[in-house]
Every structure is written in C-alpha cells, then in structure tokens.
Amino acid sequence: MKDIFIYLSGSVKKSHETNEFFWTTSHMEHMKKMFAKNGKNSVFLNPSFRSDDLSDEKSLFGRDLLQVYLSNCILVDGRERRGVGVGYEMAVANFKRIPIFSWVPYGSHYWPKETILLEQKLTNWRHPFFQNPSVKLVQSLEEAADEISTYKFLEPAVLASNDFILPSIQHYIKTNLDKDLEMNSLVKSYDQLYKVDPKPG
Numbered sequence: 001m002k003d004i005f006i007y008l009s010g011s012v013k014k015s016h017e018t019n020e021f022f023w024t025t026s027h028m029e030h031m032k033k034m035f036a037k038n039g040k041n042s043v044f045l046n047p048s049f050r051s052d053d054l055s056d057e058k059s060l061f062g063r064d065l066l067q068v069y070l071s072n073c074i075l076v077d078g079r080e081r082r083g084v085g086v087g088y089e090m091a092v093a094n095f096k097r098i099p100i101f102s103w104v105p106y107g108s109h110y111w112p113k114e115t116i117l118l119e120q121k122l123t124n125w126r127h128p129f130f131q132n133p134s135v136k137l138v139q140s141l142e143e144a145a146d147e148i149s150t151y152k153f154l155e156p157a158v159l160a161s162n163d164f165i166l167p168s169i170q171h172y173i174k175t176n177l178d179k180d181l182e183m184n185s186l187v188k189s190y191d192q193l194y195k196v197d198p199k200p201g
Contacts, residue, residue: 010077
C-alpha cells in the first residue's frame with residue numbers, strides 16, 4: 001500500500017472552548033515528509049478542512065463519519081482531554097476494523113505519571129479507553145509515521161445497507177459534497193475513495 005489515507009481525529013476549534021491542541025498544516029507537512037522517507041504517500045482526511053454547511057447537523061455527522069469510513073487508519077490527537085466526537089469516531093473505527101494510532105505523550109492527561117482513581121494510587125496508568133482501542137499509543141508524530149508506514153493493513157469492513165450511520169453519510173453526499181471543496185477534490189483524485197455508493201437510497 002503506497003497511498004495511506006489517515007483520518008485526523010481530535011478537537012475542532014470552537015469559539016466557546018479554550019483548548020489549544022489542534023491538528024495544524026505544519027503537523028501534516030511534517031508527517032508527509034516522514035511518510036515519504038518510508039516510501040509512502042500520506043493523504044490526510046481532516047474534519048477541519050471543509051466548506052460544507054455546518055448548520056446541517058446530520059450532514060456534518062455524515063461527513064465526519066464518511067471520512068472515518070474512507071480511511072485506512074485513524075490518528076487521534078490525545079495530547080489533551082477530548083470530547084464525545086473523538087470517542088465516537090474511535091468506537092466506529094473499531095467497529096469497522098480500522099486501526100487506531102493515538103498520539104498520547106507520557107505525562108499527559110491520558111497517560112499521567114501518577115494519578116489517583118477511586119482512591120487507588122496508580123503509576124504509569126494509561127487511560128483504558130485510549131489504550132485498549134488503539135493499536136499503539138505513540139509519543140511523537142515521527143513514531144506515528146513509522147508505525148503506520150509498517151502496519152499490515154486489512155481491508156475495512158464493507159458498508160452494510162442497514163448501517164445506522166449510512167443515512168447520514170448519504171445525506172451529506174446528496175446535500176453538501178458538491179460544495180465541500182476539500183472533500184470533493186479528494187474523492188475525485190483517488191479511485192480508492194469510491195467505497196461508498198454516492199447515490200442516496
């Protein structure tokens with residue numbers, strides 16, 4: 001596999017939040033160089049790069065989950081506390097057999113040096129809802145690129161017609177894909193992104 005499609009899971013900047021840890025263009029440019037050294041071309045599916053109608057909650061949900069479905073793997077930014085969206089994306093990826101790599105530095109919120117949980121003192125404790133769904137917790141983007149480059153990928157599970165997420169994905173494709181410049185360009189550029197029937201039922 002030369003082209004690796006990577007969904008970047010993490011916080012999307014919102015005006016009411018003070019979280020300062022987001023995926024940046026610099027991160028992606030740096031990783032592209034790391035993947036290139038390993039003979040791989042990395043294609044990033046980023047939920048923050050979009051021009052669709054964000055007031056349409058069903059389409060927004062469908063768009064993000066479509067990117068998860070189309071990815072070969074998910075790279076989660078776990079440097080800081082994350083919300084319900086990241087956990088849901090990880091659960092869907094596990095359900096669809098899409099491997100997860102999580103950027104969780106030692107000493108951060110999800111991998112503290114020491115913590116107390118229900119009055120138990122714990123050392124070198126990794127958060128179970130990051131540790132267990134992930135193929136590996138990585139300490140850096142360099143490590144992430146190395147691990148993903150050498151991973152033996154399997155084909156993700158095929159979208160089932162009775163999948164409860166599929167109607168939202170089809171709604172996004174019908175209402176917003178044409179005006180979503182970033183995603184539309186990706187779908188037209190890579191044949192392997194045609195895994196989902198673009199004709200809503």
